[in-house]
Amino acid sequence: MALRTRAVLVHRRTELDELLDRHATRGQAAFFLRTRGRTLADVEARHDAVASARRAVAASVPSSWALAEVERADLDRFLFAPEDVVVVVGQDGLVANAAKYLDRQLVVGVNPEPGTNLGVLVRHDADGAARIIGNLATTVRGAGEAAFAAVRCDELTMVHARLDDGQELRAVNELFLGHPSHQSARYVLAADGESERQSSSGLIVSTGTGATGWSASIAHDRGGRGLPGRTDPALAWFVREAWPSPVTGVSMTEGLLGGDGELVVTVQSDRLVVFGDGMESDRLEVSWGQEVRIGMAERRLRLV
Incomplete structure (x- = not known):
């Protein structure tokens, strides 16, 4: 029926x-x-x-x-x-x-x-x-x-975060990973075969839809780096205010993800959060040693 x-x-x-x-x-x-x-x-x-x-x-x-x-x-x-x-x-x-x-x-x-x-x-x-x-x-x-x-309709790319305990979160504009008060977060960031221990005020991973918002401001401050278009199968990522020290680096602070590309973040702080589209109340909490994988979601927003 x-x-x-x-x-x-x-x-x-x-x-x-x-x-x-x-x-x-x-x-x-x-x-x-x-x-x-x-x-x-x-x-x-x-x-x-x-x-x-x-x-x-x-x-x-x-x-x-x-x-x-x-x-x-x-x-x-x-x-x-x-x-x-x-x-x-x-x-x-x-x-x-x-x-x-x-x-x-x-x-x-x-x-x-x-x-x-x-x-x-x-x-x-x-x-x-x-x-x-x-x-x-x-x-x-x-x-x-x-x-x-x-x-x-437009099929808009979404961004997806998956924790190693199976929890998931998707967003249309961008995901934020960092400390809930936006103070320094410590973690190991891995992408494209490279990795770096960092201390920063968090990461932003943006879709093309979100390229007019939070990520646009960051990109502008960094010289106008190109951002994906609204329906492009790609994500832009930025590390906010990375802090150089004897044990933390600043060489991996931005990039693009396409296809199966993903960021892998291993948390080295007591408690970090992941939330999407500015909805801090709807968030995942990540503790020391947990791993977060961020990439393009399999789902798309089908907008008429």
């Missing part, structure tokens, strides 16, 4: 939701905002825009499909199915947050705020997303979910 296609609407709590949780009433929230030179009306307008976009996208889902909604904080507990179409209503970062839990599902990024520029990952407004869902529904009626494999 054919599985029923499901649209999964991913969203996050708005600033107004958070303010009301903290201050209980609109009046108290308005007072707090005034002390910061802001108005409640602006916050409510953005909240209403997100709510309107969510309603418009939900209304466009055909009756033959199932519909589910999941908030960002619950993504790690939500079970995505292979036949899902994932519609992310929010900013670029929300697409990145969702991507680490996906495995080749189609993703539609929706910018909920009229009049603002579309993002790198949120490429459609609510009306555009509704049209895409309608086209996908027609595709399913004509050829079934297998036809989704031929839908025109």
Whole structure:
């Protein structure tokens, strides 16, 4: 029996939701905002825009499909199915947050705020997303979910970290490995047949999608080193503020990884962390002597 296609609407709590949780009433929230030179009306307008976009996208889902909604904080507990179409209503970062839990599902990024520029990952407004869902529904009626494999989309490279105890983490933009407070981390770094003991404020390993963010700043400071394009099967890596000493070196501070290339990091600090896309709360903790392997993920983000 054919599985029923499901649209999964991913969203996050708005600033107004958070303010009301903290201050209980609109009046108290308005007072707090005034002390910061802001108005409640602006916050409510953005909240209403997100709510309107969510309603418009939900209304466009055909009756033959199932519909589910999941908030960002619950993504790690939500079970995505292979036949899902994932519609992310929010900013670029929300697409990145969702991507680490996906495995080749189609993703539609929706910018909920009229009049603002579309993002790198949120490429459609609510009306555009509704049209895409309608086209996908027609595709399913004509050829079934297998036809989704031929839908025109960008397949974006992701970066992957695997610990020697089996724990894993993926990211769309970049991974950070270092001390949780960004102070000096000690480790042995191995890449391309070479290795070096280092002390630094951490490593950044970036995809082409992340090449406009954290890694772009580092590359600029180092003379504008070329970074991979958004769909290129390659990663750029940088060591931040490597410290030379009698026992630590600074000769291996940047490079590119392609194909099966990987960085191998053997930790020589009490506790380091690995996190992706700026989500420090969703991290792996690595202790002395553990090994971390970082390279291109087998999975890709299929962004319509």
